[in-house]
Amino acid sequence: MKKLFLPVYFFTLFLFVIFSYLFTDQNLSYLHNIYTGLAANSRTIATMTYVIFVLLFFVFYYLILKYQKSINIKKIILVTSGILFLAYPAILSYDIFNYIATSKVLFFYRENPYILMPIEFVGDPLLIFTRAVNKVALYGPVWIKITGISFILGFDNYVLTLFNFKLLVILFYLGTIFLVSKISKNMKSVFLFALSPLIIMETLVSSHNDIVMMFFALLSFYFLIKKRIFLSLIFIIASILIKYSTIFLFPVFIYIILKTIRKESINWERVFFISALSMMLIFFLSFLREEIYPWYAIWFLVFSYLIPQRRNLLYLSNAISFGLLLSYAPFMFSGTYSGSTPLLKIILIFLPVLCLYLYLAVDRKFKFSKKLGTIKIS
């Protein structure tokens, strides 16, 4: 079993890569040769297959965590990254197209993406398939500057640029894993983070920049631990200037800096716990701005996995991750964001959390009554 499940895991990832190409956009002229329209025309089959993949990923996640001692972590991370690098990035979200469009405004047209929207460049082939062309840049300047590397190295070839953006995000994913291992000094944290189905789907497949933001946030924490306040401040500012959300970590930072200056001891487990809770709070409040997007979970998952000893937080994080990945199914099935889709999404996000707490409550009651029984017998 132990020897078999890893090749099966890699094979499943490979199948997922093939599955992802069923979702290629009809208007994405650069990949029109491989467009099948299967996901759009056979929605029930596509949705069911997707749900099966999500279930399989969580089963493998459980098995990997169970047999972690006999697994070569470096090998599994590199092979997973390598396989999913090949996946079509817009299966679950079209953000990567928006990243490229914003980058193009700055690095190709040499215009300010905070003033001009991609739609203002009439006749650009990107306009046909990029979703947020009627918006000015949504992300911070540090992110836009970083994407310049991927864009310029794309040499005006869209497919190459697309995979350059994927590679860039994968490099930050690997960097974040390195920081998780350095900060936690715990292999369990590394396994939990690196192979979390939500992290790998939103980072290695969909290439969301949230991982880049969290890389800089963790780098900042790393330098705080090393008591290098100036470097730490630079990196937290860099993190904020990627997607702004980590601004909610700033109070935690000020607290740690004050403690460091006063030479008081810092309980890092507590710091990461508070950071996870504050990022989780922002995650839940994100519906006030737009809606709860699955990739926003990366904001708190990074901290939750740093402190696996906080069991309740860990269970909650994984239950939310499961629900979030399932929440793609209603749109995949219906093809619309309106109607019952928003309600179904919310139900799917919170249902695993509800099930988890019901299970924990029953389990606790069962253990308690068992304990009472033991006391009575003795």
Next chain:
Amino acid sequence: MRSCLWKTLLLLVFFLYLSTSAYAGSTYVLPYPSQMPGNKFYTINQVIEKVSYFWYFGNFGKSYYYQRLSDKYLVQAKTLFEYKQYLLAYKSLLKSNQYFEKIYPYLLSAKKEGKNTSEKQKILKEASRKHIEEFEKLKNNVPDKFKWTPEKDTPTNLNLWTTIDTSIAIRSKTL
């Protein structure tokens, strides 16, 4: 029968006239008036305006920057004319003209870069029409010439109608 035909024709002409006059106005929307000279925040506003020159980089960016300023100073001039602050209004009008003249060269440069400027030129034409509309209204409400005599200072002769005509001529070039 003939009178009926005439009536119908007259009605048709009338409605056609109405429809043309309804669409004669530009759909371009001018901004609200910003801080006026003399306001304590006016200097800060001017500094922001100068600094934002660097924020609006690129040929489209610069054309947008100058278009915004041209609109801003036109609205400022209009407001000041209403309050009979002729010297300040006159200066604002000159500024609006100066900025307006800078828009088109940037669009030309953008075109040379290979950018499709058709939409931007359409917007510029709309803006020109709107500006001209405002100038024509303004001309009915201001004197031809005005001698501005400040306290303890030399007076200034303002050729208001000539300046308004020049402003119209500048805008007409883009139509």
